[in-house]
Amino acid sequence: xxxxxxxxxxxxxxxxxxxxxxxxxxxxxxxxxxxxxxxxxxxxxxxxxxxxxxxxxxxxxxxxxxxxxxxxxxxxxxxxxxxxxxxxxxxxxxxxxxxxxxxxxxxxxxxxxxxxxxxxxxxxxxxxxxxxxxxxxxxxxxxxxxxxxxxxxxxxxxxxxxxxxxxxxxxxxxxxxxxxxxxxxxxxxxxxxxxxxxxxxxxxxxxxxxxxxxxxxxxxxxxxxxxxxxxxxxxxxxxxxxxxxxxxxxxxxxxxxxxxxxxxxxxxxxxxxxxxxxxxxxxxxxxxxxxxxxxxxxxxxxxxxxxxxxxxxxxxxxxxxxxxxxxxxxxxxxxxxxxxxxxxxxxxxxxxxxxxxxxxxxxxxxxxxxxxxxxxxxxxxxxxxxxxxxxxxxxxxxxxxxxxxxxxxxxxxxxxxxxxxxxxxxxxxxxxxxxxxxxxxxxxxxxxxxxxxxxxxxxxxxxxxxxxxxxxxxxxxxxxxxxxxxxxxxxxxxxxxxxxxxxxxxxxxxxxxxxxxxxxxxxxxxxxxxxxxxxxxxxxxxxxxxxxxxxxxxxxxxxxxxxxxxxxxxxxxxx
Amino acid sequence: xxxxxxxxxxxxxxxxxxxxxxxxxxxxxxxxxxxxxxxxxxxxxxxxxxxxxxxxxxxxxxxxxxxxxxxxxxxxxxxxxxxxxxxxxxxxxxxxxxxxxxxxxxxxxxxxxxxxxxxxxxxxxxxxxxxxxxxxxxxxxxxxxxxxxxxxxxxxxxxxxxxxxxxxxxxxxxxxx
Numbered sequence: 001x002x003x004x005x006x007x008x009x010x011x012x013x014x015x016x017x018x019x020x021x022x023x024x025x026x027x028x029x030x031x032x033x034x035x036x037x038x039x040x041x042x043x044x045x046x047x048x049x050x051x052x053x054x055x056x057x058x059x060x061x062x063x064x065x066x067x068x069x070x071x072x073x074x075x076x077x078x079x080x081x082x083x084x085x086x087x088x089x090x091x092x093x094x095x096x097x098x099x100x101x102x103x104x105x106x107x108x109x110x111x112x113x114x115x116x117x118x119x120x121x122x123x124x125x126x127x128x129x130x131x132x133x134x135x136x137x138x139x140x141x142x143x144x145x146x147x148x149x150x151x152x153x154x155x156x157x158x159x160x161x162x163x164x165x166x167x168x169x170x171x172x173x174x175x176x177x178x179x180x181x182x183x184x185x186x187x188x189x190x191x192x193x194x195x196x197x198x199x200x201x202x203x204x205x206x207x208x209x210x211x212x213x214x215x216x217x218x219x220x221x222x223x224x225x226x227x228x229x230x231x232x233x234x235x236x237x238x239x240x241x242x243x244x245x246x247x248x249x250x251x252x253x254x255x256x257x258x259x260x261x262x263x264x265x266x267x268x269x270x271x272x273x274x275x276x277x278x279x280x281x282x283x284x285x286x287x288x289x290x291x292x293x294x295x296x297x298x299x300x301x302x303x304x305x306x307x308x309x310x311x312x313x314x315x316x317x318x319x320x321x322x323x324x325x326x327x328x329x330x331x332x333x334x335x336x337x338x339x340x341x342x343x344x345x346x347x348x349x350x351x352x353x354x355x356x357x358x359x360x361x362x363x364x365x366x367x368x369x370x371x372x373x374x375x376x377x378x379x380x381x382x383x384x385x386x387x388x389x390x391x392x393x394x395x396x397x398x399x400x401x402x403x404x405x406x407x408x409x410x411x412x413x414x415x416x417x418x419x420x421x422x423x424x425x426x427x428x429x430x431x432x433x434x435x436x437x438x439x440x441x442x443x444x445x446x447x448x449x450x451x452x453x454x455x456x457x458x459x460x461x462x463x464x465x466x467x468x469x470x471x472x473x474x475x476x477x478x479x480x481x482x483x484x485x486x487x488x489x490x491x492x493x494x495x496x497x498x499x500x501x502x503x504x505x506x507x508x509x510x511x512x513x514x515x516x517x518x519x520x521x522x523x524x525x526x527x528x529x530x531x532x533x534x535x536x537x538x539x540x541x542x543x544x545x546x547x548x549x550x551x552x553x554x555x556x557x558x559x560x561x562x563x564x565x566x567x568x569x570x571x572x573x574x575x
Numbered sequence: 576x577x578x579x580x581x582x583x584x585x586x587x588x589x590x591x592x593x594x595x596x597x598x599x600x601x602x603x604x605x606x607x608x609x610x611x612x613x614x615x616x617x618x619x620x621x622x623x624x625x626x627x628x629x630x631x632x633x634x635x636x637x638x639x640x641x642x643x644x645x646x647x648x649x650x651x652x653x654x655x656x657x658x659x660x661x662x663x664x665x666x667x668x669x670x671x672x673x674x675x676x677x678x679x680x681x682x683x684x685x686x687x688x689x690x691x692x693x694x695x696x697x698x699x700x701x702x703x704x705x706x707x708x709x710x711x712x713x714x715x716x717x718x719x720x721x722x723x724x725x726x727x728x729x730x731x732x733x734x735x736x737x738x739x740x741x742x743x744x745x746x747x748x749x750x751x752x
Contacts (some may be wrong), residue, residue: 117594118597121601126647126648163602179651180647180652303642304643307638307639308639479628
């Protein structure tokens with residue numbers, strides 16, 4: 001069967017079970033948009049290429065399947081660099097297809113030419129420039145394989161226009177040909193045995209669960225391990241939902257804005273069981289003062305993470321789910337051989353911290369509206385398995401702190417790169433992947449203004465996402481830092497609460513929109529929003545700009561010096 | 576060019592595809608690692624190339640470099656060699672001033688260092704020297720007073736030192752039938 005390169009590309013995507021492409025056509029990718037008309041694949045026409053990338057990320061986060069985005073060459077390719085970098089930092093499987101000028105024109109500074117493979121080399125797991133149409137099925141097969149196996153990540157296929165127009169004899173490869181790519185998934189049995197032995201000897205053990213748990217579909221295994229051993233679990237920003245917040249062994253989020261118990265548990269631990277986490281600076285603060293007494297078991301599928309920040313005592317390269325399942329067996333075997341150390345003092349200490357230092361804020365009945373209150377009401381009035389997407393800043397931290405994440409794949413955010421504007425398109429992508437679920441984007445006013453135009457996409461494509469703008473009229477997190485660390489010298493952080501008019505703007509984009517100014521309006525408005533199921537909804541919550549995110553570990557400080565904020569008498573350093 | 580023996584040699588077997596050198600060079604620059612020297616050539620199998628990368632073992636986290644290199648899809652194998660565990664050689668071409676007055680001095684040096692005279696001009700000549708990098712340094716030092724016009728070195732290439740003893744057989748323990 002003779003196909004054009006463009007037809008072969010669409011057919012290859014179909015072979016990889018692609019159900020949706022987020023994209024925007026243009027000159028160099030035109031040939032591929034023609035056979036798309038006859039394809040079963042749904043295409044979602046975005047308003048900006050960055051939106052396509054973040055939607056594909058949201059889709060991948062929510063479904064576990066690779067997100068696919070397709071855009072043209074030059075400016076379209078550079079516009080999608082941010083989502084690629086975001087996906088690279090957060091290990092999100094993406095397959096991005098970019099058009100390219102004709103192969104014969106490459107290097108001539110042709111119209112809309114950019115060195116896409118060169119530009120995206122540092123932000124993709126791998127990329128390909130297709131030079132002949134006959135390569136297309138092989139490259140697509142390899143691209144999906146690389147994106148979804150090992151440590152997942154974004155890949156990019158750059159397709160020159162003349163290659164898309166060439167004809168080729170159709171085939172579908174049986175296998176990939178990647179001699180340099182063989183991820184290790186099964187942990188070393190001896191190391192796993194040693195890990196179980198250390199767990200049995202530790203009197204202050206903590207499981208430090210990271211995003212790798214979710215990538216490996218290991219939430220159930222993690223729960224089994226925790227319940228079997230009685231070891232408490234902290235879930236990093238990327239792992240919210242990997243372990244239920246309402247579980248007795250759940251300690252919530254550690255890190256710069258983590259809760260006191262999660263931070264203190266890591267600091268005071270004598271054994272960290274790091275599962276799919278990477279000792280990010282937002283968790284460790286100063287690495288040399290982080291968990292000083294702890295031995296470390298570190299499980300990660302990426303060997304380069306082991307010893308990158310903290311030298312593990314027991315390094316295990318492997319897929320989290322497979323390793324945890326083996327670890328459970330090893331723990332059972334170890335327990336038959338010896339008595340495990342008593343951890344009751346430690347459990348008591350953790351309980352005490354949880355009782356004494358919970359997350360706390362004050363919503364006065366007739367006082368200004370608090371962001372935390374809005375999030376708590378959203379949480380309680382929405383279905384248990386609601387998917388929450390967020391942007392980056394104060395609202396993101398409040399959402400991670402105050403939502404109760406009890407199911408995996410219900411929290412979608414930009415962790416590593418910290419991309420403002422992530423929430424709206426990511427929520428749209430998640431809703432496309434999980435249409436039966438309620439999807440709330442909890443966004444800031446600064447973030448919303450970066451990618452709001454994708455609500456036009458949502459309206460046009462009938463994707464009924466819900467957006468809660470926590471509008472404090474400021475770039476809130478920057479304001480918080482300027483207040484605390486720059487002597488209240490506020491520099492370029494004021495945005496205004498009503499310029500733009502978010503309600504009118506949302507309505508202009510085909511959404512239903514509400515404004516909430518007072519605490520008593522919160523509940524009825526959320527109820528109204530939750531009842532709407534045929535179009536996007538936006539609520540503009542006018543929240544108190546003075547509210548700051550606490551607890552807080554100041555940048556460059558040690559976790560021991562976490563500040564609890566005005567709601568508490570500050571305790572001495574953690575000990 | 577002298578490394579005081581603290582350098583490490585990474586021999587990197589890569590798929591022979593375009594852009595591979597850029598991927599490797601990009602990895603070194605964006606992670607802040609320094610390349611001391613680099614030599615690239617095809618191997619016995621034309622599907623693969625071998626890169627010999629010399630890095631300073633004291634300022635570079637070798638283990639991280641190796642792991643990061645391994646993450647690149649076209650990288651098939653990374654072998655790390657410390658200076659004592661490797662046989663290393665390098666090639667140098669050098670054009671040196673050699674007027675009639677000094678020509679015999681230069682040829683004498685060339686003979687001592689087993690350098691080949693590749694080209695002779697009216698008042699200069701081009702020598703080729705192969706050998707240990709230190710030896711090339713020595714030749715360079717000795718030629719400098721005559722006036723070096725141009726000099727080019729390939730960067731070192733290396734292979735692991737071979738074992739000189741017979742491998743010992745180990746007893747098999749806990750063997751089940």
